[in-house]
Amino acid sequence: MAKVLCVLYDDPVTGYPPTYARDSLPELNGYPGGQTLPTPLAIDFTPGELLGSVSGELGLRKFLESQGHELVVTSDKEGPDSEFDRHLADAEIVISQPFWPAYLTAERIAKAPNLKLAVTAGIGSDHVDLDAAIKAGVTVAEVTFCNSISVAEHVVMMILSMVRNYLPAHQIVLDGGWNIADAVARSYDVEGMHIGTVAAGRIGLAVLRRLKPFDVHLHYTDRHRLPEQVEQELGLTFHASTQEMVPHLDVVTINAPLHPETQNLFDDKLLATMRRGAYIINTARGLIVDRDAIVRALETGQLAGYAGDVWYPQPAPADHPWRTMPHHGMTPHISGSSLSAQTRYAAGTREILESYFAGRPVRDEYLIVDGGKLAGTGAHSYSTRS
Template sequence: PERIAAAPNLKLAITAGIGSDHVDLDAAIAHGVTVAEVTYCNSISVAEHVVMMILGLVRNYLPSHQVVLDGGWNIADCVSRSYDLEGMHVGTVAAGRIGLAVLRRLAPFDVKLHYTDRTRLPESVERELNLTFHESAADMAPHCDVVTVNAPLHPETEGLFGEELLGTMKRGAYLINTARALIVDRDAVDRALRSGRLAGYAGDVWYPQPAPADHPWRTMPHQGMTPHISGSSLSAQARYAAGTREILESWLTGRPIRDEYLIVDGGRLAGTGAKSYSVHTR
């Protein structure tokens, strides 16, 4: 808010990607700043990364690969934490652009799919994917063997997966987070992995970023962390550039910015922002 207040000429803030939580949306609304992002530019990129992380954890891929790198051949150790994904209950926190894409990609694995979202999906989609809807993450988490977080960071999701919610999950469940690090409690995740409450955690997001060398998520057991690359494939970067150019050209020529690109416009949440974010109450 201080930076926005100090920039009286600021009219437009663009995220060359998805996720506008790094812009203070309350301040943008108060100062009439339009906020836009390139919605959908990397949704599939992130969804593919989520599926990769789920399989990597459940099949114990990374430790097994390390055995090869180390010159070993201990099959018993490799498979001691390896399971089939088939038949597991998998749930997503939020079923928007990325969450729904994850659900569609997981359906062929013959898993039982769950989701929670502030807006329920159309009945036709629930039938198509045989989805079970839950009113909240707290309602859904105890039913799932795998939970993936695909929600934006806002007041309702910050700190959501803390000690209490993690404690309600099945012992030995897996948690995937490619959304924002602050949606989970850093130290609670570390403790849950060391105690066996969680069988694995794979995350692509950290706080702070870049993560310091001594960040506990670098050394906690049974993890598959990556350095925030899930949405930055070269394929996605081409879409970032095209979308950013489109937003700028629309702005500079006075054409309306596509509704799905808008987060804040005209002093209020708009477009995708109205569906994805909430403002702080004062």
């Protein structure tokens, strides 16, 4: 029987919720483009529950223990004395989330001789050293598309909140004021702006589709060019590289995976080529931008605003400079962990486990690494160091 080690974020500070704001979730028939929703044989949770925290356990305990497997769930993941490290040595399966990642470094993989499967409950498996996983023969899988629309909605929200200066205006209300001039002194219309996405995969394309009704000029760059029909439908301008695209934009939204080609992409040099007063929205990965270069660009006014949902490391330390830099709209990594998304990524995690235990192939679109090489979605989206 297998030992399954699951790392999830902590429960709410007020305790695991006994009730929820809504009684149900809308029913979805599938994902855009035709991919089916997760199809486990069964689930042991109510859709809309808080499944991504420790007490939620991704709804997996009954299923796993009924088959004789051991489930260890923890939020303690940092350092050699963490509960994660203590159990990793004999774990066969590790489940983690992008929002509270258990970093499976090469050193940790080397100390886990029984590890066969690393599952991301969500999208984005860069917290796993993919080169080390390939070398060790570890299969890496994630629940592709489960929260892509969730993230796309968050991106649009952040664009509007930054350009319209929503957060400071709301703070004026909380402080008991009515300072209209202060609120509007940094407020603009999105209409007519040039907005572009770095990568136009599931999330990036969903962002573009949602922005089309705002009467903006849409741009994108991606190593896989979209079909001409899609470009014409959305009025897209394609650019061969990020470096070529960003000087034309008022708003840049980053929707690319983290790999050697994207790490530290937005540095001082690239930021200097952008229009003064542009905005960056980053719900992809914190390491795609240079942390301190972003702070400098906001302080000098080169950037008018930066809204991000991703940091490095995660959770971010209390003294992380992004917490106090000017004109930011940072959130903890929540864009892909709405209660709606949790229902899908919990169900998808169970589907992956059902396939693994039954000896069936894991869905190709869920695979990142398999058989000692990048596979499935991983072969399309990632690159390795070697």
